[in-house]
Amino acid sequence: MTDDMTTRLAEITANLDNYIEARAREIAAPRIAAAEARAEQQVAELKDEHARTQQRSDDLEKELRRQIKALDGHMNQCPEVARKRTAWRGGRHV
Structure with missing residues (x-):
């Protein structure tokens, strides 16, 4: 292979890698955003549930x-309770 072909092949490979990475980001971005939105919703629901609980x-506790x-x-x-409390305090455990 000539140096020119090797250089051209390296450029194509680099461009292909960049293209693949860019497409992967494009494909992943909405999925990541949807997962983040679901996670935020779940956190909000759990916070609400915790506040209610x-x-x-x-x-x-207040009622008790x-x-x-x-x-x-x-x-x-x-x-009867008063008598027993008095006896208890006086050392006569009834």
Whole structure:
């Protein structure tokens, strides 16, 4: 092969490699964009779900504390509970 042919073949190969890479980017770009959009949507949905779950948890904790407070108030009014608490504090574990 002559130097001219070798040079021409190298140019064609380089151009072909560039063309293949450019086409690969063109083909991949919309697929990558779609995958990114799906991932962003999934992240947004998971964040929303987490926020709702956290709110439910906070609401349940608030309700439980309210019920415990009400029960504690009720138990403080109960004579039997008051007597047992007094006995417990006095060292007479009833």
